[in-house]
Amino acid sequence: MAQGHHHIIPLRTLSIVFAILLVLTVVTVITARIDLGALNVPLALSIAGFKAILVAMIFMALKYDNKVNLLAVVLGVVFVVVFLALTFADTEFRGNLGITEPAITEPVSEPSDKEPPSH
């Protein structure tokens, strides 16, 4: 029967996941309030990533579902990484172009009234 197919996630599992999510929220607040130098950002992102995986796998039941759903999400995330990587391949290697102060972006001289070069 159709209903036999649905996996009913036990209350105990749901409660444990909720408790872990709350604990991790406290951990992320505490660790962010302490200056860990270069570690602050990767740590906060790792905790957030782990929380997201917990929500997706248990609350959203990806763990119990047809695996094609997981495939769709993983492909989506892969393309987010591609998006980020290709964008950074540009923005991180622009030299001074990307770090201009606002004053520099203002016109430094009157536009010349020379004819634009013809193609």
Next chain:
Amino acid sequence: MSSADTTLKHYFVSHEQQFDAAKLGMWLFLVTEILLFAGMFVAYAVYRSWHPEVFLQASELLDWRLGALNTVVLLASSFTVALSIHYVQKGQNDKVFLLIILTLLCAAAFMVVKYFEYSDKFSHGIFPGAGFDPHGIIDGKDYSKYNVPFAPQFFSIYFVMTGIHGVHVLVGMGMFGWLATRVARGHFSPQWYTPVELTGLYWHLVDIIWIFLFPLLYLI
């Protein structure tokens, strides 16, 4: 069984196949949602990597206590949604109704906190875009000292990301209100509860987006 026949479309072989198709469709929609927010996360990442010290300083003006409160509120609402699916699968629709109302209240609480955060920022001249003019002193912080180059970028990103996230919360509230009426009208059974399941998936994604927004904007 007679009620089951009205919920099974003729072009599906079984409830199982119909449910899986609907769920895959929802996941594909959620992937487009992930990519929508990815554009904003990439914008955040680029500006942050260009001006890390400005982002660190500007984030001090966001109240991490309110952000943390909203994180807990959204996590709780995700939990109530997961519970509502557990009970709808067991056919205990009175509990499903209660849990959906609780979820709706959590979502409303989230928006109320957001309202106070936004109005506090607006009243001290923190607007997205050209209106950016921080002033006043709160909690010993002189807002006018935060009027530095590229601080407006941080707050524009903050307003756009939390704003679009907030719109998603409002849409979710509408859907939970609609679900509550359908539960009350006895539309769902362990055999067919697809709208509850799909709205639940949507809501968990809204929660996941906030799980990333909270540390990125308020904490680090």
